[in-house]
Amino acid sequence: MMTASVTIPKKPSKVENLKERSNFLREPIATELQQDTTHFTEDGIQILKFHGSYQQDNRDNRVKGQEKDYQFMLRTRNPGGFIPPQLYLTLENLSEQYGNHTLRVTTRQGYQIHGILKKNLKTVISNIVKSMGSTLGACGDLNRNVMAPPAPYKNRADYQYAWEYAEKIADLLTPQTGAYYEIWLDGEKAITAEEAPEVKAYRQKNLNGTNFTDSEEPIYGTQYMPRKFKCSVTVPGDNSIDVYTHDLSLVVIVDEKGELEGFNILAGGGLGRTHRKEETFARSADEIGYVKKDDVFDLVKAVVATQRDYGDRVNRRHARMKYLINDWGVEKFTAKLEEYFGKKLEPFKQLPEWKYEDYLGWHEQGDGKLFIGISVENGRVKNEGEFQLKEALKKVIEKYELPTRLTANHNIILYEIDPQWQEDISKILVNHGVEINPENVNHLTRYSMACPALPTCGLATTESERILPSILERIDSLLGKLGMEEENIVIRMTGCPNGCARPYMAELGFVGDSPNVYQIWLGGCPNQTRLAQVYVDKLNVNELEKFLEPLLVFFRDNKENNETFGQFCYRVGFDALRTFADKYKSSKKKIMTQTEKKSRKKRNEHRISVNEEWYQKLKTTSSEQKKGMNQIVSEALEAYFSSQK
Structure with a gap:
């Protein structure tokens, strides 16, 4: 029934x-x-x-x-x-x-x-x-x-x-x-x-x-x-x-x-x-x-x-x-x-190719006046050390009553500037540590973005704004090591998968998963017209260079004219990237095996023991500070013997 x-x-x-x-x-x-x-x-x-x-x-x-x-x-x-x-x-x-x-x-x-x-x-x-x-x-x-x-x-x-x-x-x-x-x-x-x-x-x-x-x-x-x-x-x-x-x-x-x-x-x-x-x-x-x-x-x-x-x-x-x-x-x-x-839509009109612009530096605005675009790392307007952007903006805007426009890459544009004010405004900015020449802005920092994440965002599972500058420094150093100093890569990072800094449109996207661990997205393009795809589900940032070096080498040696890193990753495909990376890592491992054995043997020649109470304290501190126990012991011993001198 x-x-x-x-x-x-x-x-x-x-x-x-x-x-x-x-x-x-x-x-x-x-x-x-x-x-x-x-x-x-x-x-x-x-x-x-x-x-x-x-x-x-x-x-x-x-x-x-x-x-x-x-x-x-x-x-x-x-x-x-x-x-x-x-x-x-x-x-x-x-x-x-x-x-x-x-x-x-x-x-x-x-x-x-x-x-x-x-x-x-x-x-x-x-x-x-x-x-x-x-x-x-x-x-x-x-x-x-x-x-x-x-x-x-x-x-x-x-x-x-x-x-x-x-x-x-x-x-x-x-x-x-x-x-x-x-x-x-x-x-x-x-x-x-x-x-x-x-x-x-x-x-x-x-x-x-x-x-x-x-x-x-x-x-x-x-x-x-x-x-x-x-x-x-x-x-x-x-x-x-x-x-x-x-x-x-x-x-x-x-x-x-x-x-x-x-x-x-x-x-x-x-x-x-x-x-x-x-x-x-x-x-x-x-x-x-x-x-x-x-x-x-x-x-x-x-x-x-x-x-x-x-x-x-x-x-x-x-x-x-x-x-x-x-x-x-x-x-x-x-x-x-x-x-x-209440009616039919007309067909979509043909458009020219999309292009990303950041409008940094000095420009004419078309009516005799000027505007200047200022790069703001991760959008944070602050006074810190020699970098006094907040104070500089206050002085310029107060003195000349200038409107501003904020950009989607979290930079700032000052406009309606009379040409006779240009020299004074430039002087104020430079004297407060603000870079006004876009060519002097670090090539990775210029196109990067990060969300605020920790410590204030309740959704963040790991760092973003606070860690991205050091990540960019490491990538920049790696590019220098590989002879790729001038290579521009659109890099974006978020502390969770909600995507506030739009990492899914980047050439290299870091999406927070857990403390120090990120999902890695590859294959976006500089003009943000194509979604990237997940390449690695979980990467500890301590492994960044080891992960990235083979991909950059493959890109360096096989890219086409004017091809960017994201375009290359999309063109060759993830299977080709993984195949090359696996071969690259295995060949590097063979080269380093003997030296690794010697250093490992040397490191393990001497062992010491501690009682259970000290071991548990050491273990807890290691977890809280995200440091190895050997490193904590070494630092403690160094501090102790330094105090005895």
């Missing part, structure tokens, strides 16, 4: 219910902010993200049995990376007064301030808003900071359109809840740039079910997006913003006179994943179609509505739009998108 099967509806995730109960992002933040505690509850942490803040603790300061060293990271929302002078000076001051004395340029063209205490959150956020800034939507399940090329070309209409539409799309998708101003400014809505009337009209327009009627959030509703949603706007050929890594990317299309015609659409990019869970993966965006300029806001809303209504609200690991497009296929996704949009 056959029985009818019963489909049990899947329950939405805890976060979905939490968002729905939050009264449009008000609770439990409003209540918990009034409580005399150092931190928020788990529910509070989830809603706090929408307001632009992550609760963290300094993991270097953790002591068993004591409360964590709770602090908060604030992230700003700056479409196209635009930072007006008064906002930078406010951020600089807030980081000194309430933060950890540094600012950090993010890979999405915003700033982060670290080290803020809960009791100071309201003061810091209110000051940011009053200085023409915002943190609303910099984190959380909604549209994040909209990116655009940072180059301030005033004589290029397409670049100006990219900036304009990055701002307008950011406004279109900004949360409309009053919670942000109620909580952080006591209901006072600070004076901000005037929103374009057309943006407001398109937001309120209910296009085939894109809107929730009579809702405080006409686009997002009570549950907002299934997960974060990322947009970018760029111009043909300019891939300074990693165009294939976003949920939605628009490419400005102009006519021969420079007049805006419309936009190419790419969708379905995203990099976050989880180690050894094959259902999660990095994905590059697909070409979807073309839309005329008058329809672009309807199109953006249609894309958002498709992901909002059909994205996975049960499994957060499967909730990004990349999984929806991957599961459905581009054809089905486009068909559903067109239902909301």
Whole structure:
């Protein structure tokens, strides 16, 4: 006898219910902010993200049995990376007064301030808003900071359109809840740039079910997006913003006179994943179609509505739009998108080849004024020793009231510079240890990126920002040893697989797995148009040179004209790389066998014993300090005998 099967509806995730109960992002933040505690509850942490803040603790300061060293990271929302002078000076001051004395340029063209205490959150956020800034939507399940090329070309209409539409799309998708101003400014809505009337009209327009009627959030509703949603706007050929890594990317299309015609659409990019869970993966965006300029806001809303209504609200690991497009296929996704949009999309317009630009050094901006791009290692704006970037920027921006643009490679562009100021600005920067000639920036550092990771990021499983400089030094030394001193390699590192520094698009990507251990990705390209692939699942960084040397030798001896390391790895394939590496290692091992035997015999000639108590202490110290027991004993003996002299 056959029985009818019963489909049990899947329950939405805890976060979905939490968002729905939050009264449009008000609770439990409003209540918990009034409580005399150092931190928020788990529910509070989830809603706090929408307001632009992550609760963290300094993991270097953790002591068993004591409360964590709770602090908060604030992230700003700056479409196209635009930072007006008064906002930078406010951020600089807030980081000194309430933060950890540094600012950090993010890979999405915003700033982060670290080290803020809960009791100071309201003061810091209110000051940011009053200085023409915002943190609303910099984190959380909604549209994040909209990116655009940072180059301030005033004589290029397409670049100006990219900036304009990055701002307008950011406004279109900004949360409309009053919670942000109620909580952080006591209901006072600070004076901000005037929103374009057309943006407001398109937001309120209910296009085939894109809107929730009579809702405080006409686009997002009570549950907002299934997960974060990322947009970018760029111009043909300019891939300074990693165009294939976003949920939605628009490419400005102009006519021969420079007049805006419309936009190419790419969708379905995203990099976050989880180690050894094959259902999660990095994905590059697909070409979807073309839309005329008058329809672009309807199109953006249609894309958002498709992901909002059909994205996975049960499994957060499967909730990004990349999984929806991957599961459905581009054809089905486009068909559903067109239902909301109300018309067919036009075919994708042909584009020139993409190229990565960093815009470092001095340039003309096309209207008689200048701009200068400054390399910021791992985005950390600080004063340290002779390197006084933070102080230099403060002096220059204060003196000349200059706006800045942040780049997707976490560098900084100062612009609107009168040519007569160039000499003085250069002098200020150089006197504070800031390199203004891009040719003098280390060739690996220039194209590298790392996420903050330890000690503040709660997701980090190992180091990233703090260790990458030493990793680059080691690779640079190895390149020198192999006669490859001038070789450029795009290297990116993260402390976990979420991919904040976009390592999956790099030529050589380090993805944190566990302390000192990284997954290694190879085969990306310098212009960030192709995903890399996993080459090694786990590599201890102590084995870096041993791992990398054969690959670099193979590349050096077999590369084609102008071929880069990532292009070479992709062309020859991983099987060829492994075959060569195995032969290289075995031949090197044979050469070193006799010397290894002699040194090993010599090292083991003398042995000493310690009692169990000292052995256990030695073992514990070895684990904590990540040093060999022999090394600790040697250092202790050296210190002892030195004190006897």
